[in-house]
Amino acid sequence: MSVETITSSEYIKHHLQNLTYGQFDGQWQFAHTAEQAASMGFWSLNVDSMFWSLVTGLIFYVVFRSAGKKATTGVPSGFQNFIEMVIEFIDFSVRDSFKHKNKLVAPMALTIFAWIFLMNAMDLIAVDWLPQIAALSVEAMGGDPHAAFFKVVPSTDPNITFGMAISIFILIVYYSIKHKGLGGFFAEILFHPFGKWGLPANLLLEGVALISKPISLALRLFGNMYAGEIIFILIAIMYGVGIGFGVFGGILQVGWALFHILIITLQAFIFMTLTIVYMDMAHDNEH
Amino acid sequence: MNINATLIGQSIAFFIFIYMVKQYVWPPLIAAMEERQKRIEAGLLAAERGLSEQAEAEQAAQELISQSKDQAAEIIANASKQASNMVEEAKDVAIQTADKVKSAASAELEQDTARVRNELQEQVSALVMQGVNAVLSKEVDSKTHKDMLSKLSQTL
Numbered sequence: 001m002s003v004e005t006i007t008s009s010e011y012i013k014h015h016l017q018n019l020t021y022g023q024f025d026g027q028w029q030f031a032h033t034a035e036q037a038a039s040m041g042f043w044s045l046n047v048d049s050m051f052w053s054l055v056t057g058l059i060f061y062v063v064f065r066s067a068g069k070k071a072t073t074g075v076p077s078g079f080q081n082f083i084e085m086v087i088e089f090i091d092f093s094v095r096d097s098f099k100h101k102n103k104l105v106a107p108m109a110l111t112i113f114a115w116i117f118l119m120n121a122m123d124l125i126a127v128d129w130l131p132q133i134a135a136l137s138v139e140a141m142g143g144d145p146h147a148a149f150f151k152v153v154p155s156t157d158p159n160i161t162f163g164m165a166i167s168i169f170i171l172i173v174y175y176s177i178k179h180k181g182l183g184g185f186f187a188e189i190l191f192h193p194f195g196k197w198g199l200p201a202n203l204l205l206e207g208v209a210l211i212s213k214p215i216s217l218a219l220r221l222f223g224n225m226y227a228g229e230i231i232f233i234l235i236a237i238m239y240g241v242g243i244g245f246g247v248f249g250g251i252l253q254v255g256w257a258l259f260h261i262l263i264i265t266l267q268a269f270i271f272m273t274l275t276i277v278y279m280d281m282a283h284d285n286e287h
Numbered sequence: 288m289n290i291n292a293t294l295i296g297q298s299i300a301f302f303i304f305i306y307m308v309k310q311y312v313w314p315p316l317i318a319a320m321e322e323r324q325k326r327i328e329a330g331l332l333a334a335e336r337g338l339s340e341q342a343e344a345e346q347a348a349q350e351l352i353s354q355s356k357d358q359a360a361e362i363i364a365n366a367s368k369q370a371s372n373m374v375e376e377a378k379d380v381a382i383q384t385a386d387k388v389k390s391a392a393s394a395e396l397e398q399d400t401a402r403v404r405n406e407l408q409e410q411v412s413a414l415v416m417q418g419v420n421a422v423l424s425k426e427v428d429s430k431t432h433k434d435m436l437s438k439l440s441q442t443l
Contacts, residue, residue, distance in 0.1 A: 022291070038289055046293040053297060057304050064312045071319035073326060087316050106317075107309035115304065154297075159290060163297025 008237050015127065015233050017149040018046035018157060032147040048150050049157035056118035056154065064114070086114065090272075097276045100283035102175070105276060112164070113272040119154040120225055120264030124257055127232045155225040155267075158218065165218035168275050172213065175282040184285070213278055217271060224267050228260050415439070 006014075013034065020037035021030050022044020030047075031037035037044070067083035076084060090113060094106045131150040138148040154160045176185045189206040190199055235256060238249030416436065 018289075018293075020289070020291070040289075040291070042291050044289075044291045045296060046291065050293055050296050050300075054300060057300060061304060061307060061312070064308070064316070068312045068315040071315050073319050073322040076323075083316065084320055087313075087320065091317070104305070104309055107313040108305045110313065111301075111304050111308045157293065159293035160297045162290070163294040164301050166294065167298045167301045 011237060012230075012233055014146075014149065015131065016151070016230075018151050019048040019149040021045045021047050030147065031149075032144065037149075046151075046157055046159055048152065049154045049160050052122055052152055053119060053154035053160055056122065057115050060111070060114045060118055064110075086110070093273060094276055097273065098280045098283075100179075100280065102279070102283065104171075105279050108171075108279075109272045109276055112275055113268050116155060116164075116221065116271050117264060117268040119160070120267060122153045123156075123225060123228055123232065123260060123264060125152065126253075127229070127236045153225060153229055155221055156229045158222045161218040161222040162214070164271075165214035168217065168278065169214035172210075172278050172282045175279065179283050179285050213274075217274055221267050221271055224263055228256075228263060231256055232260075412439075412441075 017034050017037065019030060020040060022028065022037075022040030024031060024036050024040055031040060031044075064083060067080055070077075071080060087110065090110045091106055094109050098105050130152045131148070134150040135145040135148040139145040151157060173185075176188075180188065189210065190196070190202055192202055192206060194202050232253065235249050235253045238245040238252070416439075419436065419439070
């Protein structure tokens with residue numbers, strides 16, 4: 001562990017910096033400071049976000065796949081029961097909001113819900129544990145522990161939330177064009193709701209409505225998780241102030257973590273439900 | 288907080304996960320759940336059918352039991368009728384036999400009585416005659432009083 005003291009703002013900044021791998025000074029390397037990371041431009045990768053995103057995704061996939069392999073039609077075991085409960089919940093939500101035939105929507109809803117839930121749940125691991133382990137391992141390997149940035153909650157990285165939201169946006173546009181035709185899709189943007197004489201207003205309204213879908217999806221999730229993470233970090237700062245603050249911080253952390261269980265589930269559910277609704281709208285062919 | 292290629296990586300991962308879930312996770316689980324639903328439905332139906340069959344069987348058993356009861360009652364009634372007939376017949380036979388025996392016995396009795404009376408009459412008359420003879424031998428001539436004596440013995 002590093003002996004020299006660090007200020008609160010350094011602590012916060014360190015916690016909010018991704019471990020970025022990209023081109024700097026003409027060679028591919030990890031960024032050692034936030035400025036370096038920023039200067040790497042678009043073609044760089046937030047290794048920590050990507051890593052935990054894939055890990056949580058794989059956990060989800062492996063767990064559900066093993067349930068799918070062992071699925072019996074007889075009396076289900078406790079594990080299978082739990083998985084089936086989740087599946088039933090997703091299936092119910094999809095049937096409720098999605099009135100068309102598309103075999104992709106339910107699996108997509110399941111993926112979104114479970115994956116985002118797991119990514120958000122990383123927030124419940126105490127903020128310092130995994131970064132500290134990372135810093136210690138980097139130090140053990142002879143690296144600079146200050147450069148060992150490690151954000152463990154993928155959904156606090158806008159790249160992750162926008163990555164999913166933009167994928168969903170692509171699917172929305174794809175299915176809109178597939179079901180309404182290219183003409184129908186643009187007619188909906190251009191001639192609705194005010195008819196062809198209100199074309200500019202239509203374009204503005206519908207265009208904003210369309211673009212706002214992925215942006216609101218991504219920013220809602222990101223904002224909620226980022227704010228939650230910051231509160232955890234602020235609470236964690238209290239541990240360094242004194243015993244009284246430390247105990248108070250401990251109580252706060254437990255309280256906020258309990259409340260956060262609600263938020264992470266709720267955000268995963270909102271993301272999923274809105275995706276289902278957007279997909280339903282994309283399939284609607286009534287205008 | 289920089290927008291970078293992580294976004295593309297996440298998109299690719301997202302599509303791959305959706306594809307894999309659609310291909311390998313969703314279908315077996317949903318199929319298993321639907322299959323189980325069908326089995327439960329079939330099981331419930333079978334249970335209902337079993338219940339109605341049981342009710343039917345119970346009804347049939349009840350009918351059988353009441354039929355047997357009727358039959359048994361009939362048999363008992365017949366038997367008791369027959370028994371009373373037999374008793375009646377036996378009584379008649381007994382009465383007839385008793386009458387026969389009684390009449391035979393009374394006839395015999397009458398005969399005996401008559402016979403005994405005759406014998407007694409003869410004996411008494413003999414005794415009277417002897418007594419009369421003994422008392423009257425001197426005064427009465429048996430020859431002269433033969434008619435009177437015979438009349439007397441006849442009245443005795």
